Amino acid sequence: xxxxxxxxxxxxxxxxxxxxxxxxxxxxxxxxxxxxxxxxxxxxxxxxxxxxxxxxxxxxxxxxxxxxxxxxxxxxxxxxxxxxxxxxxxxxxxxxxxxxxxxxxxxxxxxxxxxxxxxxxxxxxxxxxxxxxxxxxxxxxxxxxxxxxxxxxxxxxxxxxxxxxxxxxxxxxxxxxxxxxxxxxxxxxxxxxxxxxxxxxxxxxxxxxxxxxxxxxxxxxxxxxxxxxxxxxxxxxxxxxxxxxxxxxxxxxxxxxxxxxxxxxxxxxxx
Amino acid sequence: xxxxxxxxxxxxxxxxxxxxxxxxxxxxxxxxxxxxxxxxxxxxxxxxxxxxxxxxxxxxxxxxxxxxxxxxxxxxxxxxxxxxxxxxxxxxxxxxxxxxxxxxxxxxxxxxxxxxxxxxxxxxxxxxxxxxxxxxxxxxxxxxxxxxxxxxxxxxxxxxxxxxxxxxxxxxxxxxxxxxxxxxxxxxxxxxxxxxxxxxxxxxxxxxxxxxxxxxxxxxxxxxxxxxxxxxxxxxxxxxxxxxxxxxxxxxxxxxxxxxxxxxxxxxxxxxxxxxxxxxxxxxxxxxxxxxxxxxxxxxxxxxxxxxxxxxxxxxxxxxxxxxxxxxxxxxxxxxxxxxxxxxxxxxxxxxxxxxxxxxxxxxxxxxxxxxxxxxxxxxxxxxxxxxxxxxxxxxxxxxxxxxxxxxxxxxxxxxxxxxxxxxxxxxxxxxxxxxxxxxxxxxxxxxxxxxxxxxxxxxxxxxxxxxxxxxxxxxxxxxxxxxxxxxxxxxxxxxxxxxxxxxxxxxxxxxxxxxxxxxxxxxxxxxxxxxxxxxxxxxxxxxxxxxxxxxxxxxxxxxxxxxxxxxxxxxxxxxxxxxxxxxxxxxxxxxxxxxxxxxxxxxxxxxxxxxxxxx
Numbered sequence: 022x023x024x025x026x027x028x029x030x031x032x033x034x035x036x037x038x039x040x041x042x043x044x045x046x047x048x049x050x051x052x053x054x055x056x057x058x059x060x061x062x063x064x065x066x067x068x069x070x071x072x073x074x075x076x077x078x079x080x081x082x083x084x085x086x087x088x089x090x091x092x093x094x095x096x097x098x099x100x101x102x103x104x105x106x107x108x109x110x111x112x113x114x115x116x117x118x119x120x121x122x123x124x125x126x127x128x129x130x131x132x133x134x135x136x137x138x139x140x141x142x143x144x145x146x147x148x149x150x151x152x153x154x155x156x157x158x159x160x161x162x163x164x165x166x167x168x169x170x171x172x173x174x175x176x177x178x179x180x181x182x183x184x185x186x187x188x189x190x191x192x193x194x195x196x197x198x199x200x201x202x203x204x205x206x207x208x209x210x211x212x213x214x215x216x217x218x219x220x221x222x223x224x225x226x227x228x229x230x231x232x233x234x235x236x237x238x239x240x241x242x243x244x245x246x247x248x249x250x251x252x253x254x255x256x257x258x259x260x261x262x263x264x265x266x267x268x269x270x271x272x273x274x275x276x277x278x279x280x281x282x283x284x285x286x287x288x289x290x291x292x
Numbered sequence: 293x294x295x296x297x298x299x300x301x302x303x304x305x306x307x308x309x310x311x312x313x314x315x316x317x318x319x320x321x322x323x324x325x326x327x328x329x330x331x332x333x334x335x336x337x338x339x340x341x342x343x344x345x346x347x348x349x350x351x352x353x354x355x356x357x358x359x360x361x362x363x364x365x366x367x368x369x370x371x372x373x374x375x376x377x378x379x380x381x382x383x384x385x386x387x388x389x390x391x392x393x394x395x396x397x398x399x400x401x402x403x404x405x406x407x408x409x410x411x412x413x414x415x416x417x418x419x420x421x422x423x424x425x426x427x428x429x430x431x432x433x434x435x436x437x438x439x440x441x442x443x444x445x446x447x448x449x450x451x452x453x454x455x456x457x458x459x460x461x462x463x464x465x466x467x468x469x470x471x472x473x474x475x476x477x478x479x480x481x482x483x484x485x486x487x488x489x490x491x492x493x494x495x496x497x498x499x500x501x502x503x504x505x506x507x508x509x510x511x512x513x514x515x516x517x518x519x520x521x522x523x524x525x526x527x528x529x530x531x532x533x534x535x536x537x538x539x540x541x542x543x544x545x546x547x548x549x550x551x552x553x554x555x556x557x558x559x560x561x562x563x564x565x566x567x568x569x570x571x572x573x574x575x576x577x578x579x580x581x582x583x584x585x586x587x588x589x590x591x592x593x594x595x596x597x598x599x600x601x602x603x604x605x606x607x608x609x610x611x612x613x614x615x616x617x618x619x620x621x622x623x624x625x626x627x628x629x630x631x632x633x634x635x636x637x638x639x640x641x642x643x644x645x646x647x648x649x650x651x652x653x654x655x656x657x658x659x660x661x662x663x664x665x666x667x668x669x670x671x672x673x674x675x676x677x678x679x680x681x682x683x684x685x686x687x688x689x690x691x692x693x694x695x696x697x698x699x700x701x702x703x704x705x706x707x708x709x710x711x712x713x714x715x716x717x718x719x720x721x722x723x724x725x726x727x728x729x730x731x732x733x734x735x736x737x738x739x740x741x742x743x744x745x746x747x748x749x750x751x752x753x754x755x756x757x758x759x760x761x762x763x764x765x766x767x768x769x770x771x772x773x774x775x776x777x778x779x780x781x782x783x784x785x786x787x788x789x790x791x792x793x794x795x796x797x798x799x800x801x802x803x804x805x806x807x808x809x810x811x812x813x814x815x816x817x818x819x820x821x822x823x824x825x826x827x828x829x830x831x832x833x834x835x836x837x838x839x840x841x842x843x844x845x846x847x848x849x850x851x852x853x854x855x856x857x858x859x860x861x862x863x864x865x866x867x868x869x870x871x872x873x874x875x876x877x878x879x880x881x882x883x884x885x886x887x888x889x890x891x892x893x894x895x896x897x898x899x900x901x902x903x904x905x906x907x908x
Contacts, residue, residue: 080701084722091706091709092709092710093708097710098864099642100643100708101707106646106647106893106894111702115698116650116698119694126687130737130739131687134738135738138738206604208519209603213672221742222745224673226673228606247823252814256816259440262817262820
């Protein structure tokens with residue numbers, strides 16, 4: 022019994038230390054998060070990490086404990102004096118705890134967060150969203166703002182760029198096809214619309230229109246934070262690594278100016 | 293089996309006129325040309341080149357048939373089918389590993405050699421991948437599709453010719469009959485021919501880039517695969533050969549376990565590793581035909597062409613069909629490893645196995661649940677409503693997986709654990725698999741999954757389960773059983789040192805990949821934003837250390853096999869049946885009849901678990 026108490030004390034002390042270490046990095050477990058869905062993911066990540074830390078510490082401390090306390094010093098085959106093959110208390114604790122913790126995880130964070138996520142996708146909650154049409158082709162992201170009649174937003178170099186006003190909910194309408202080669206059924210492949218700092222991603226699939234709803238909450242720019250970029254996350258051929266686009270989250274007034282600039286550019290395009 | 297091997301002088305030709313492997317290549321070339329030309333001859337659209345995509349497929353079938361007949365299938369399988377006895381005498385010495393064999397121990401070693409060789413090739417590709425990723429831009433590979441092909445060949449070979457094969461076709465074929473006291477397997481010819489599908493499949497996949505770089509990775513995602521050049525065809529076909537080989541192993545070993553147990557090996561006494569192989573064989577029998585049919589659909593989609601999986605059909609169908617097999621596959625890889633922990637730990641600890649029935653129940657429930665979790669690979673593209681059941685089953689599968697830890701931990705408590713190399717590697721493997729398993733809980737939660745899916749977080753997670761869980765246990769099992777395979781003992785100092793080297797290399801490389809993934813490093817990229825370079829550089833250095841460590845283990849085990857000091861038959865004081873016979877075992881495994889009277893895992897009983905009655 023003394024052995025058990027000793028182990029449990031070591032386990033509890035080291036678990037507390039590990040929890041203290043985790044609490045110090047909790048704000049950055051997903052590095053930089055700047056959108057609603059990302060905070061949800063980060064909270065879920067931290068909740069799971071908090072519960073799994075003692076489990077991790079238990080097994081690691083146990084294995085080290087075995088190496089120190091229970092190893093045979095000379096390697097000779099020597100039978101232990103205790104040769105138990107069952108221990109109802111330990112098995113009940115182990116099986117009970119693993120059922121408890123897995124069902125807990127499924128209820129929270131999984132089910133609770135999914136309900137929240139699905140609710141934010143409901144049409145009734147999405148009046149007045151900023152609509153951005155996202156077209157994925159090999160290998161380019163094209164962003165259109167139909168409410169502002171902007172068909173392809175570009176920066177001063179003519180590269181596609183995505184700019185969003187802070188605090189306003191966005192509805193991304195995502196399709197995968199090649200607008201320049203619509204006759205080719207093989208031209209559309211699966212892409213994945215991912216802005217690492219948004220904390221979520223969604224596949225863009227040929228033949229299906231998919232939606233993503235998100236509210237960016239922090240001013241940010243690709244220029245200062247490379248996680249604020251659109252990056253294709255599903256392998257889509259040789260151009261896959263370069264299928265990215267810069268993102269900026271700006272103030273509403275800056276966004277109106279930017280939209281006007283885009284409209285002017287398009288008005289003069291081809292002229 | 294002995295009845296197929298003529299041991300006395302016979303009127304028949306005793307040796308083939310040329311080495312069987314060489315004849316295999318020759319007959320493969322002939323088989324390919326014959327069926328290729330037959331296809332061209334009936335091609336209604338003349339004017340195509342000599343080899344078209346369709347003729348390459350049909351010619352490949354001829355090539356594989358020629359290969360199988362050439363390595364010994366003609367004399368060993370076809371002639372006996374028509375009642376003509378096999379005219380061959382099994383070759384002496386090392387040559388018996390280079391021809392068709394019907395003895396399970398030879399077949400086991402053949403599988404181990406094929407797997408180890410493939411592990412080396414696919415491992416070199418991994419080194420190439422890591423060298424490329426030391427810089428944020430293309431500097432080693434010339435084209436991005438070259439890099440993607442390297443990734444695809446690496447993954448395909450590691451999954452289908454190493455992960456699925458080493459512990460099952462290799463150690464399973466060698467050890468399972470010994471561990472159940474059998475003198476042979478039920479389908480020795482099927483098993484013998486099955487092995488030679490591995491080199492056929494491996495060569496097909498390795499040389500697939502000659503027909504054009506394919507970019508899909510080991511999953512062959514549609515519709516990208518339809519766009520790829522013809523190399524993708526040899527990915528489908530190579531996998532077909534490899535999975536067919538594993539199907540042969542599954543049929544043979546499952547039947548052997550059911551029908552060839554010796555007296556007293558009841559289901560309640562069946563060794564843990566045998567339970568592992570039985571559950572894996574059932575998984576293989578269910579899921580390998582499924583992936584084969586999926587790849588036939590993929591192949592037809594391309595050749596005919598249909599539009600099963602593009603924007604006109606449904607790309608998601610391919611994804612579901614692939615992962616329906618793909619997730620059970622990872623349990624096919626890891627279940628024998630989980631079983632091996634609890635095979636090796638009681639022997640090293642000289643302590644009775646704790647909670648044996650829990651360990652077995654764990655393996656069986658993992659097997660059953662593994663078919664219900666596949667779509668957790670698809671949280672980024674499924675309907676919202678589907679997320680609930682798949683996250684539920686994915687979280688629940690950690691419960692039976694944990695039972696292997698439960699049994700191991702209970703056994704280790706208050707033991708006198710002997711820290712020999714296999715014992716140390718099992719402890720390391722438990723640590724690695726713990727990391728792999730716990731990060732899997734994060735991935736089972738859809739909101740977290742949506743952020744880390746398709747990033748290096750996932751790459752780290754599955755390498756922790758597969759290298760950390762399966763490969764570490766494979767190395768442990770090789771050290772544990774090399775005295776049985778060769779009658780010789782490895783060097784303890786080098787074994788332990790190299791174990792520590794791969795542990796540091798592995799953890800140094802893959803633990804940092806979790807952070808890379810969280811920081812925005814996506815998969816399948818030969819180039820990436822420069823802010824990710826420092827950590828990638830470190831990962832590569834550790835990866836090279838890991839590669840060097842594996843080469844060291846290979847050399848050390850080879851040295852043991854050839855020159856290691858001779859060891860007694862039962863150096864670990866184990867109780868399972870393989871330790872009852874000589875090392876290496878005689879052709880019929882036991883010199884006499886095996887009678888099992890007690891448990892293999894009770895170290896509180898002095899009486900041995902079994903006795904060997906010498907032949908009268």
